[in-house]
Structures are given as C-alpha cells and as structure tokens.
Amino acid sequence: MHDSLKEGQLYVTVDMMILTVREGKLNLLLSQRKDKPYAGQWALPGRFVGLDESAETTVHKLLEEMLPVKDAFLEQLYTFSEVNRDPRGRVISTAYLVIIPWNRLETLFEEARIPFSRFEISGEADWLRLKGTDGTILTGGDLAFDHGRIIGTGVQRLQGKIDYTEVGFRFLNDRNAFSLGELQTVFEAVLGKQLDKSNFRRTIKARYEDTGKMTLTDREGRKSRGRPSLLYQLKGE
Amino acid sequence: MHDSLKEGQLYVTVDMMILTVREGKLNLLLSQRKDKPYAGQWALPGRFVGLDESAETTVHKLLEEMLPVKDAFLEQLYTFSEVNRDPRGRVISTAYLVIIPWNRLETLFEEARIPFSRFEISGEADWLRLKGTDGTILTGGDLAFDHGRIIGTGVQRLQGKIDYTEVGFRFLNDRNAFSLGELQTVFEAVLGKQLDKSNFRRTIKARYEDTGKMTLTDREGRKSRGRPSLLYQLKGE
DNA sequence: CCAAAAGTGTTGGTCGTACACCCATGC
C-alpha cells in the first residue's frame, strides 16, 4: 500500500514505544526492518494513519495485530515532523508510549509468537544503550529514522511522570494484587537507580493508600524465600 | 490553496495558542474566522503544514506573517487527530504554545496592525471563560473546531510546567531587567491564584539566583509610587 | 504624613533522606 509514497502528498504515521519491566530492568520492543529504507536496522513498530481513523485508533489496531494483548496503556508522546526524517517521502510521525506488563508478553516470547525483539534500556536519557537478548548493543544512532531521538524523549517523559502520576502501576502484572516491593522494582527500573525501601513505602502509602486509591487486600504474596508480602490493589480505573 | 480539500488525502495543520500576560491577567489571542466552516466564530490561528517544512517551521512562518515579533517562545503542545474534527476533510492538527511578552504586542494593538483579538482567560482548566476586549464572553464550546479542548489542554500544561521550568520568564517584557514583583504577577496570572510574596521570592532566588541562572543587576526599577524594585536578569539563553 | 509597592524575618509543619532495626519464610 505504502511501498512507494506519492510525491506532493503528506503522510502521517504512528510509532510505538512498547515498554515493559522484566527482572528489574526497563525493556523496549523493537522490530527489524525488512523493507528498503533502513533495511536490516532496528526500528520502533509503526504504521500509517488511515483516512478513517484517529492516531489513537491506529495505535490500537497496530497493537492488536502485533500483540494479542488487552489492557495496554497508551499515551501520546510527541510529534516529529522534520522534513527529511523519512527518505521515502514526507512523513510526519506521532509517537506513543505503550506500557504492557511483562507477564502478558512472557508466554508470547516463549512461543515465538511475537514479531519483536526485546532490548534492555540502560544509560541516561541522552546516552541510551539498548542491549538485545542476543547480546547486541545498540545506541540511539544505530536505529532507523529518528527513532533514537524518539526513544530518548520517551524515556525522559516516563521518568518525569512516574513520581507524580499513576503510570508506574501500569507495569504491574496484576494491578489488583501487587506488593510494594514489585512496585519499587518498577520505579527503580524506570529511574535507573536504587531507592530507599522505607521512604518509598511511606511516599506511596501517603499518596495512594491514604487517599483511597490503593487498598490492602487480604491475600498474601509468596515468592521464593523471604517473608510473604502484603498485596495491595488499585481502585477505580 | 486549501479552500477545498481533496478527498482521500490527509492534511496536517498547526494551531497556535498565543499567550501573554497583561495587567495581571493571562491573555489569549484568537482570530475570527471569515471562511466557510465555522464562519464568524473564534478560532486559534492556524495554517496548513507545507510539504517542504516541519511543523515548527510552519508555526514560525505563520507567526512572522501575522505578528512582526521576534523572540517568541514556542513549545509543541499536543496532536489532535480525531477523524471528524474538521468538516472540510481529514485534518490532523499539532497545537503549539506561543508565549509573547505583552510589550511586544501593545503598540501593535494600539495601531490595529494585528489580525487578532485579545481574550482574558479565567476559570479552571476545564471550565474556561474567555472575556474579549468588547465584553464578549466565550466558553470552550463556542470556539471553532475542537479549539476549546486545545486551549484547556494548553492552560493545564502551562500551569503544570511553570513551577519547575523557566517558561514563566518568557512572559517578561525584558528578561535582562525584571523585578521579582513582575515575575510574581506572571505566575499569579498563569496559576489563577494569589501567591505569598516572601515565599515566592525565596523559592525563585533559591532556584535561579543561587544556581547562577539569574543575577541581580545594578539598575533599579521605578514605576509609579512605592519603593523602587531591584532588577534581575536571566543568564545564558 | 499616608498609601503603595518592595523587601526581610520568624515560626511551625510537612516532606525527603539516611539509616538502624524487627519479622517471616525457604533452604
């Protein structure tokens, strides 16, 4: 459909930054391009916005086709409109943050029913390093198009919002049964640094439990060794 | 050029939210539509993005044509892409915040060399009230397209950023000679509430003077009556 | 002298940070 773009016409795409937290690390899903521009290079999953759909709708469709996953969190990130950002023609892209709990992706990866590869994000927002499952190390400039810049913007945005919004909870496997330890792991992965346990708990409890947004359940978490954790749930979504 | 849009094609526009602070109030510039869709109604100034320009470039061009003003502050706000937001066809709009100090606009208004009207913004971000110079009262729903929603988003964003970024300074008539009183007036206009003088000064000094971003000048401000103010300047832009 | 605007000081509470300590479980 869009293999060759018409001249004298402007196109809009959406690009998705699919994020998850696995084993204490922030992970990003990328796909390897098959077709002509930047063939073989890694890129954010994207798609052209159709005439009969909003950008949000496009992202939803793209997600549903690629990942049989419900309950993904979506947020518009930024619109990139440099004239030469796409060698195929005039393409403006609106980037979206997508957050998916790791347990929705785990089995898909094991069964190889997923058209993406997983990369661990490390480094500061400007000097990002992406480490693939096979050991490949990528940096922003290695990616197709301006996707390196998009990813930098996205990580910064996420780090800036996690303290005073509820996005952090979107990484949890089960928002109706999670421990504060799990939540802290998410925060540490996103922020890329260790947090004090006691202070973290007090802050979260003050901000969410005392306001009724988060309540203690009667269930207990039981992982491997160590004291079982109390499980909380998020209310009203 | 774009009087009638082609079918089967997608267009991108930019819309500008031009903001200024005048006499302690946050003001927005709107233009009255002459042409067909929503003719006669008030709207954000906008323009189609050309094939050879980025959205930022388009905003700059639009600004230069409409307002002979240098040194305006620009920031992308959000991209609105609902399918039916424009009755002419499929139009996606990227909205921008534009901040211009009032003294750059004042003479333009007096000489009527400006294709916009000025509206004072009041009310909370969801229930905005716009009061025109002739006494007209508008609310979000009275505006053309989805511009009411855009303005709400913009005001919220500005309020959220003014405390921990330097946007507030962009409203100042002279960033090389301003008093803390003027700056407080800007903050109060944007936030729509009174602030404590002493606390405001301490916070600003701690955040900007102690870090070297703002320094005291040797000049003094002299308005009407009252003690003359010390003037500060912002460094490194 | 008085009003008005600028600028300073004090005080009490809240919040972030660092750190020390107890609890329950698997091995």
Added chain:
DNA sequence: GCATGGGTGTACGACCAACACTTTTGG
C-alpha cells in the same frame, strides 16, 4: 541457623505556608 526479602521506626535537615514586620518612594 542464616540468608533473603518484607516491613517498621526514628531522627535530622530541607523545604513550604502563613504571617508580621521594615524600607523606600510618590503624592
């Protein structure tokens, strides 16, 4: 028992809100 992860308590400094106060000008 002991390593491991869960959970609590305290103490100090920084920061924020409220409020009272002094200083310098124009009229």
